[in-house]
Amino acid sequence: MPDSNRHQQQQQQQGQKVTLWGLFINLTIGIAKIIIGWTCGTKALLADGVHSLLDLISDFAVLLAFKFSFEPEDENHHYGHHKFTSLVQLFIGMLLIVFASGLVLSAFTDVNIQTDQQALGALPFIVALISLAVKEALFWWTRAVAKKQKSDLLMANAWHHRSDSVSSLAVAVTLLFIWLAGPDWLMLDDILTAVLASYLIFEAGKIVWKSCSDLMDTAPRQEIIDDLREHILTNDHAIAYHQFRVRKVGDFYDVDFHLQVTADLTIQQGHDVSGAVKQALLDAHPEVLNVFVHIEPATADHLVERGIHS
Incomplete structure (x- = not known):
């Protein structure tokens, strides 16, 4: 389970x-x-x-x-x-x-x-x-x-x-x-x-x-958000992320964000990285109910455009 x-x-x-x-x-x-x-x-x-x-x-x-x-x-x-x-x-x-x-x-x-x-x-x-x-x-x-x-x-x-x-x-x-x-x-x-x-x-x-x-889906305290963020870039192919959002659902949390992965990965490999990051977050925080991850390529232009740095 x-x-x-x-x-x-x-x-x-x-x-x-x-x-x-x-x-x-x-x-x-x-x-x-x-x-x-x-x-x-x-x-x-x-x-x-x-x-x-x-x-x-x-x-x-x-x-x-x-x-x-x-x-x-x-x-x-x-x-x-x-x-x-x-x-x-x-x-x-x-x-x-x-x-x-x-x-x-x-x-x-x-x-x-x-x-x-x-x-x-x-x-x-x-x-x-x-x-x-x-x-x-x-x-x-x-x-x-x-x-x-x-x-x-x-x-x-x-x-x-x-x-x-x-x-x-x-x-x-x-x-x-x-x-x-x-x-x-x-x-x-x-x-x-x-x-x-x-x-x-x-x-x-x-x-x-x-x-x-x-x-009203108000964001939780900043220390909760920071604690959740610590588990995102633990995978070698996870370069950066943005649009990180957390909302309270009852006594649990829903998390969603855009994850930037190594640009030369196949769709399947990107999907695997996404799943690994999601599972790491769920394992570390049982109070998280759902994690929604949108995969993006971590190209130099894309990172500059998003204002994200690895």
């Missing part, structure tokens, strides 16, 4: 695994927080439980992305379906902005989400604390897989897990101070919520910007 195909299969399997665990955790914790919040009369924990269940939308979206983005080319999608990943990233980013904006708004309104101090005790605080620990661990796990697989989609979902841990942190702090010191400490929840939610909006904005850039 080629390295690029193996990389895609590995990324799909690991991404689905961590997302399925996230879905299971969100469902379990969400139900637990709703039951305890309803039983103990704490609206803060109840609202946090609803948020955890809403995270299921993000998890399902990621699973759909892994299913459809790896579908092969068909009659209506000649370049495959990998950009579906960028669409899901955009969806998750917008979902994060909406939720975090709601948190900021709630921090500056007079709506009191917790009024019944008598019903509170250790149990709601412990549940919120467990939720915080589990969702923070899920964030770091998903983030680690995303960095290993270089997956912007998983990184976006990791930050969505972080939004839940931020929410649980605010709830835990609120419940603790109300339980120990009374409702006068509610303002700390507002301050903490506003600060952390603003940070989430900033991170979500980066996700939205990056997904839009990918959908």
Whole structure:
């Protein structure tokens, strides 16, 4: 199996695994927080439980992305379906902005989400604390897989897990101070919520910007381009190249360029050089999905005309 195909299969399997665990955790914790919040009369924990269940939308979206983005080319999608990943990233980013904006708004309104101090005790605080620990661990796990697989989609979902841990942190702090010191400490929840939610909006904005850039075929960072270029002129018959272009397709890259080869090569030999250069690039970079090479003769006039030097 080629390295690029193996990389895609590995990324799909690991991404689905961590997302399925996230879905299971969100469902379990969400139900637990709703039951305890309803039983103990704490609206803060109840609202946090609803948020955890809403995270299921993000998890399902990621699973759909892994299913459809790896579908092969068909009659209506000649370049495959990998950009579906960028669409899901955009969806998750917008979902994060909406939720975090709601948190900021709630921090500056007079709506009191917790009024019944008598019903509170250790149990709601412990549940919120467990939720915080589990969702923070899920964030770091998903983030680690995303960095290993270089997956912007998983990184976006990791930050969505972080939004839940931020929410649980605010709830835990609120419940603790109300339980120990009374409702006068509610303002700390507002301050903490506003600060952390603003940070989430900033991170979500980066996700939205990056997904839009990918959908617009914006070139990747210069260091990525330079790293890809290093493998082009490793063949003795590859003299120079120009019109080098890279675009993001989901979590992968498409590369195309014009390769100038020794002028006296036959068509077959030129084709072989092109194939060798392409394979060298694919072997060195499993995250590259396709390489398109246009062969040209490396004549002196042609090199001068193109402004290329060997």
